[in-house]
Amino acid sequence: MKAPVFIIINPYCHQGEGWKRWKHIRSHVLERLPSAKEVVTESTTDLSLQLAGIFDQNEAASIVSAGGDGSVHLIANAILQLEHPSKHALGAIGLGSSNDFLKPFQSFIQKVPVRINTNSHILHDVGEVSYIDKNDARQHKYFIINASIGVTAEGNWNFNNPGRILKWLKKMNTSAAITYTALSTIFTYRNKPVTLRFNNEETTMDISNMNILKIPFVSGSLHYRQNILPGDGQFGLNICRDMKRMELIQTLMQLEKGEFVMGEKRIAAFTQNIRITSPVPIVFECDGETTESTHIEVSIRQQAINVLNA
Numbered sequence: 001m002k003a004p005v006f007i008i009i010n011p012y013c014h015q016g017e018g019w020k021r022w023k024h025i026r027s028h029v030l031e032r033l034p035s036a037k038e039v040v041t042e043s044t045t046d047l048s049l050q051l052a053g054i055f056d057q058n059e060a061a062s063i064v065s066a067g068g069d070g071s072v073h074l075i076a077n078a079i080l081q082l083e084h085p086s087k088h089a090l091g092a093i094g095l096g097s098s099n100d101f102l103k104p105f106q107s108f109i110q111k112v113p114v115r116i117n118t119n120s121h122i123l124h125d126v127g128e129v130s131y132i133d134k135n136d137a138r139q140h141k142y143f144i145i146n147a148s149i150g151v152t153a154e155g156n157w158n159f160n161n162p163g164r165i166l167k168w169l170k171k172m173n174t175s176a177a178i179t180y181t182a183l184s185t186i187f188t189y190r191n192k193p194v195t196l197r198f199n200n201e202e203t204t205m206d207i208s209n210m211n212i213l214k215i216p217f218v219s220g221s222l223h224y225r226q227n228i229l230p231g232d233g234q235f236g237l238n239i240c241r242d243m244k245r246m247e248l249i250q251t252l253m254q255l256e257k258g259e260f261v262m263g264e265k266r267i268a269a270f271t272q273n274i275r276i277t278s279p280v281p282i283v284f285e286c287d288g289e290t291t292e293s294t295h296i297e298v299s300i301r302q303q304a305i306n307v308l309n310a
């Protein structure tokens, strides 16, 4: 018997536009997945409860996230914490603002990118992160898209923890809010002195930005042309160090076109593990979700999760 399909809808993604988007494509999605059950979640706590119920009652299931990258991240983490994650499969309907998980987009329903082919899946790597939180407790989580420290991580942190102006802008106009966040982050950003260990070398450097990639698309508009495959057992690592503000702006503008030319201040590599230590807490971002830590270890878990094809 085919595994049951559950569509988990985050109505609040894309600054509250998620529900409207879902209603617009709902009948077309259900034409492709006629037996799917819809589950609308009200909060992240509700999401955990609903997923726990699904896993309790179904030995195997296809769980389709209808939301943005944050929704994919939470569902992937719930699957990966199970004893037998490979019995389940993760799909996605890109209702969010950036939908980097689905890039490069392959299939659409009414212009919304999707991966909902329940007859075909691939095994996808994830990053396993172990870090010390602000209460000195060790925490674990996974990312499936990418992780970062530096200016892109702080941009995400600022976006997720808005002040008065940004809160208002987020309600009025998402793209203006993103541009405001990017500019205010770049103009206040200071390079972070951190010690990195990867590929058997340890170096202390002032980090302007560092992206650890499983999918080479970052924060919606930036991308790398690094050849990273979903199940190849490695991360793409891209570091910008010691950059002055203008150099950083230039680099980010080039990344909008997918250009990242290596040089003294730009390092690109492949790795399976990376350790980051910092004398003060730094913002660390996983799939767009941010946290602060002084000690972060990241390692690859090759082909750890089934992902539906487009």
Ligand SMILES: Nc1ncnc2c1ncn2[C@@H]1O[C@H](COP(=O)(O)OP(=O)(O)OP(=O)(O)O)[C@@H](O)[C@H]1O
Residues within 6 Å of the ligand: 008, 009, 010, 011, 012, 013, 014, 015, 041, 042, 043, 044, 047, 067, 068, 069, 070, 071, 072, 074, 095, 096, 097, 098, 099, 100, 288
């Ligand atoms: N299934 C869910 N139900 C309710 N709330 C959720 C759910 N999944 C995530 N959330 C909360 O909603 C926030 C936004 O969700 P999400 O990241 O999916 O959308 P987005 O920010 O519009 O998209 P993107 O990350 O692609 O830009 C998350 O940070 C999380 O706190």
